[in-house]
Amino acid sequence: MKKAKGRISGEKKIRGKMQLPKCDLCRQMVQLKDGVLSICFNEILEVEHIRKRWEEDHPDLILHVRDFLTYPDQADWKWQHSKCDVDSSYQIEAARLDNIEKVLHWTFHLMGKNWFQFTDWRKAILRLYPGIYGDL
Ligand SMILES: [Zn+2]
Numbered sequence: 001m002k003k004a005k006g007r008i009s010g011e012k013k014i015r016g017k018m019q020l021p022k023c024d025l026c027r028q029m030v031q032l033k034d035g036v037l038s039i040c041f042n043e044i045l046e047v048e049h050i051r052k053r054w055e056e057d058h059p060d061l062i063l064h065v066r067d068f069l070t071y072p073d074q075a076d077w078k079w080q081h082s083k084c085d086v087d088s089s090y091q092i093e094a095a096r097l098d099n100i101e102k103v104l105h106w107t108f109h110l111m112g113k114n115w116f117q118f119t120d121w122r123k124a125i126l127r128l129y130p131g132i133y134g135d136l
Contacts, residue, residue, distance in 0.1 A: 017129075018032075018098050018099070019128055019130060020032065020035060020094070020128075025079050025080045026080075026081065030033060030094070032094050032098060033094075034087070034094075035080070035096045036080060036091040036093055037092045037124055038078045038080060038092075038095060040075070040087050041089035044091070044115045044118045046075070047073070047118040047119075048115070051118070073120070074119050075117055075120065076120055078126070100119050100129065100132070103119065
Protein backbone atom coordinates (compact mmCIF):
# COMPACT_ATOMS: atom_id res chain seq x y z
CA MET A 1 0.00 0.00 0.00
CA LYS A 2 1.28 3.39 -0.95
CA LYS A 3 1.88 5.84 1.89
CA ALA A 4 -0.01 9.11 1.69
CA LYS A 5 2.16 12.14 1.27
CA GLY A 6 1.60 15.47 2.92
CA ARG A 7 -0.57 16.23 5.88
CA ILE A 8 -4.12 15.18 6.46
CA SER A 9 -6.46 18.11 6.93
CA GLY A 10 -6.73 18.89 10.63
CA GLU A 11 -3.16 17.82 11.33
CA LYS A 12 -1.86 21.06 9.95
CA LYS A 13 0.95 22.34 12.12
CA ILE A 14 0.16 25.56 13.95
CA ARG A 15 2.14 28.47 12.57
CA GLY A 16 3.97 29.37 15.73
CA LYS A 17 6.10 32.33 14.74
CA MET A 18 5.66 35.13 17.25
CA GLN A 19 5.10 38.63 15.91
CA LEU A 20 6.59 41.62 17.71
CA PRO A 21 4.17 44.55 17.33
CA LYS A 22 5.27 48.11 18.06
CA CYS A 23 5.08 49.34 21.65
CA ASP A 24 1.56 50.46 22.65
CA LEU A 25 3.09 53.31 24.65
CA CYS A 26 5.98 54.79 22.61
CA ARG A 27 5.13 53.22 19.19
CA GLN A 28 8.76 52.10 18.64
CA MET A 29 9.94 48.62 17.64
CA VAL A 30 10.01 46.07 20.44
CA GLN A 31 12.61 43.29 20.65
CA LEU A 32 12.09 39.97 22.38
CA LYS A 33 14.62 40.90 25.08
CA ASP A 34 12.93 44.18 26.10
CA GLY A 35 9.23 43.47 25.50
CA VAL A 36 6.53 42.65 28.03
CA LEU A 37 2.84 41.91 27.94
CA SER A 38 1.23 43.79 30.81
CA ILE A 39 -2.10 44.42 32.43
CA CYS A 40 -3.19 47.09 34.88
CA PHE A 41 -5.16 45.99 37.95
CA ASN A 42 -6.93 49.36 38.15
CA GLU A 43 -8.34 48.76 34.66
CA ILE A 44 -9.39 45.24 35.66
CA LEU A 45 -11.21 46.61 38.73
CA GLU A 46 -12.92 49.19 36.55
CA VAL A 47 -14.11 46.51 34.10
CA GLU A 48 -15.32 44.36 37.00
CA HIS A 49 -17.23 47.32 38.46
CA ILE A 50 -18.78 48.35 35.12
CA ARG A 51 -19.83 44.77 34.36
CA LYS A 52 -21.42 44.40 37.79
CA ARG A 53 -23.46 47.55 37.18
CA TRP A 54 -24.40 46.33 33.69
CA GLU A 55 -25.60 43.03 35.14
CA GLU A 56 -27.66 44.86 37.78
CA ASP A 57 -29.22 46.93 34.98
CA HIS A 58 -30.04 43.75 33.03
CA PRO A 59 -31.63 41.38 35.58
CA ASP A 60 -33.82 39.59 33.02
CA LEU A 61 -32.83 36.16 31.82
CA ILE A 62 -33.97 36.97 28.30
CA LEU A 63 -31.84 39.65 26.70
CA HIS A 64 -32.18 41.44 23.40
CA VAL A 65 -29.35 41.59 20.89
CA ARG A 66 -29.01 45.32 21.58
CA ASP A 67 -28.25 44.49 25.23
CA PHE A 68 -25.28 42.31 24.23
CA LEU A 69 -23.92 45.17 22.14
CA THR A 70 -23.64 47.28 25.27
CA TYR A 71 -21.91 44.59 27.35
CA PRO A 72 -18.67 46.19 28.67
CA ASP A 73 -15.38 45.14 27.02
CA GLN A 74 -12.61 43.37 28.88
CA ALA A 75 -9.40 45.17 29.89
CA ASP A 76 -6.72 45.11 27.20
CA TRP A 77 -3.26 43.69 27.77
CA LYS A 78 -0.57 46.13 26.67
CA TRP A 79 2.38 45.13 24.53
CA GLN A 80 5.26 47.39 25.48
CA HIS A 81 8.92 47.88 26.34
CA SER A 82 9.61 47.04 29.97
CA LYS A 83 11.14 50.53 30.30
CA CYS A 84 7.92 52.15 29.06
CA ASP A 85 6.04 50.78 32.02
CA VAL A 86 3.80 53.35 33.60
CA ASP A 87 0.87 51.70 35.32
CA SER A 88 1.03 47.96 34.84
CA SER A 89 0.42 45.64 37.71
CA TYR A 90 1.23 42.30 36.12
CA GLN A 91 3.83 41.63 33.45
CA ILE A 92 4.98 38.68 31.38
CA GLU A 93 8.35 39.01 29.67
CA ALA A 94 8.15 38.59 25.89
CA ALA A 95 10.75 35.81 25.88
CA ARG A 96 8.44 33.78 28.11
CA LEU A 97 5.79 33.86 25.35
CA ASP A 98 8.02 33.13 22.34
CA ASN A 99 6.42 29.84 21.38
CA ILE A 100 2.92 28.45 21.50
CA GLU A 101 3.70 25.89 24.22
CA LYS A 102 4.74 28.76 26.52
CA VAL A 103 1.52 30.62 25.65
CA LEU A 104 -0.48 27.53 26.59
CA HIS A 105 1.40 27.32 29.89
CA TRP A 106 0.57 30.99 30.65
CA THR A 107 -3.04 30.48 29.63
CA PHE A 108 -3.42 27.67 32.18
CA HIS A 109 -1.56 29.69 34.81
CA LEU A 110 -3.70 32.80 34.27
CA MET A 111 -6.95 30.80 34.26
CA GLY A 112 -6.32 30.30 37.97
CA LYS A 113 -6.45 34.06 38.61
CA ASN A 114 -9.80 35.48 39.69
CA TRP A 115 -9.24 38.58 37.52
CA PHE A 116 -8.37 36.76 34.29
CA GLN A 117 -11.98 36.77 33.00
CA PHE A 118 -11.93 40.57 32.98
CA THR A 119 -8.96 40.71 30.58
CA ASP A 120 -8.88 40.12 26.83
CA TRP A 121 -6.13 37.47 26.69
CA ARG A 122 -7.44 36.13 23.37
CA LYS A 123 -6.96 39.52 21.71
CA ALA A 124 -3.46 39.86 23.21
CA ILE A 125 -2.38 36.45 21.92
CA LEU A 126 -3.90 37.02 18.47
CA ARG A 127 -1.70 40.13 18.15
CA LEU A 128 1.41 38.06 18.86
CA TYR A 129 0.28 34.99 16.87
CA PRO A 130 -2.06 36.33 14.17
CA GLY A 131 -2.15 33.04 12.24
CA ILE A 132 -3.16 30.84 15.13
CA TYR A 133 -6.94 31.10 15.03
CA GLY A 134 -7.22 30.20 11.37
CA ASP A 135 -4.96 27.20 11.89
CA LEU A 136 -6.98 25.59 14.66
ZN1 LIG B 1 7.92 51.65 24.36
